[in-house]
Amino acid sequence: MTKIWGIHMPEWVGDDPIEHGYACVGWPHVGDIFALPPNRETYKSALAETYPDKKPGSIPVDAGTLFRFAHEIQSGDLIIYPSKHNRMVNLGRATGKKWHAPNDAKGDDDLPNFIGVEWIGHFPRSNFTQAALNEIGSFITLFRVREHAAEFIAKVDPSQAAKQSEPADEEAVPDDVASQNASQLAEENTQDFVIRRLHSGLTGYEFEHFTAHLMECMGYTARVSEKSGDGGVDVIAHTDELGFQPPIIKIQCKRQTSQVGEPEVSQLLGTLGEGEFALFVTLGSYSRQARVRERNTPRLRLLDGEELVELILEHYSQLSPRYRTMIPLKQIYVPDLIGD
Incomplete structure (x- = not known):
């Protein structure tokens, strides 16, 4: 067998x-x-x-x-x-x-x-x-x-x-290994739960609104661009309410759990003007070529599903009641024995 x-x-x-x-x-x-x-x-x-x-x-x-x-x-x-x-x-x-x-x-x-x-x-x-x-x-x-x-x-x-x-x-x-295993599982379960809820509970356009809302929780002013399908800039974020003060961040949102490739990342970069930055947000991950492009492009930031969950947890208390209801979470403490 x-x-x-x-x-x-x-x-x-x-x-x-x-x-x-x-x-x-x-x-x-x-x-x-x-x-x-x-x-x-x-x-x-x-x-x-x-x-x-x-x-x-x-x-x-x-x-x-x-x-x-x-x-x-x-x-x-x-x-x-x-x-x-x-x-x-x-x-x-x-x-x-x-x-x-x-x-x-x-x-x-x-x-x-x-x-x-x-x-x-x-x-x-x-x-x-x-x-x-x-x-x-x-x-x-x-x-x-x-x-x-x-x-x-x-x-x-x-x-x-x-x-x-x-x-x-x-x-x-051993007990310590079992405890650390439980801690790791709790972390991975939370990541999986949040990503599943976002993927199943939001349409692509709604995911753009969620991303804009998260940017606002982080202190930015953000607006969702008109519905135009894939390939364009989905969200524009900036530090002042009128959008005159740099940096201007152009955001592409992908509500997918599979990998995003370098061509899609390059397409977003092609929309940038002077003083503008690119942020790609996905529930999935990025290909090695996309990550290489990120390392070689100071104006580009790629946010994968795991990193997105980290931001959601960091700003969870600021999320609107609608999103907290869709992603119900509570804070707990778990053993942290890796460096013990």
């Missing part, structure tokens, strides 16, 4: 695993994890020796991650990589290729252990149920996907989307 694995890689790896066909894990001081004898005790000993400051409770979990990555993932297994930098869920098949390629320049951030992956599908998070997203939101680097396996399989091979039922055999997770 094909196994389904979820893997988390740091946000800074970006699209590189997709473009070069791999998945990777760290723990560089352990060395070549593929050369170790195939038993968990060896991996526990190697971790304890090379990371003496690691909490004893986390060693079995991390050793299990390395052991499974090195010995249990087989050719043909389905790999699920939720990429945080663009809020996409990437699905691929393990090729069976495994290799160790350390990069000493990266130090403790190095991810030297690789498996080959043929990536075959890339889907916005909004394409999946919240329960399925919760399952792949694990704080553990590598984990089995069981309960909602059929939902993910159906995206790449509908004929094999029968529900799989397997006994759980995960290592016990």
Whole structure:
């Protein structure tokens, strides 16, 4: 039976695993994890020796991650990589290729252990149920996907989307890791909830009005331009009520959860005059080419779904009752143990 694995890689790896066909894990001081004898005790000993400051409770979990990555993932297994930098869920098949390629320049951030992956599908998070997203939101680097396996399989091979039922055999997770996992899930659930509500509760034109309202909550004066379809400037914002004082911000709004490409961004830039700036707002994400364009264009700012949610949370108390009713939220405190 094909196994389904979820893997988390740091946000800074970006699209590189997709473009070069791999998945990777760290723990560089352990060395070549593929050369170790195939038993968990060896991996526990190697971790304890090379990371003496690691909490004893986390060693079995991390050793299990390395052991499974090195010995249990087989050719043909389905790999699920939720990429945080663009809020996409990437699905691929393990090729069976495994290799160790350390990069000493990266130090403790190095991810030297690789498996080959043929990536075959890339889907916005909004394409999946919240329960399925919760399952792949694990704080553990590598984990089995069981309960909602059929939902993910159906995206790449509908004929094999029968529900799989397997006994759980995960290592016990330390309390701190479980608490941090709950905190991360709360954050991701909030992002997913807000984006789903905006996408389902607003038309494209209404999303433009929402964006204008959010700009006003941030201290700008904003107005929505006349209905003209895609391709034009949707909202104009400025710092004074009459619109004479720079900067003038021209805003393009896309109520979509898929990626926005560089051509659409360039189209907005083509509308700018002297002293004007461009802001692109989407519920989804941006292609690498669009992000490169942003880095090379001081007058351009790209706001993706995750960043939009951050602004909404920051200015939530200033939103009109209509929008607070559409996006009902309450403030809570959750454990923050990453730097502990």
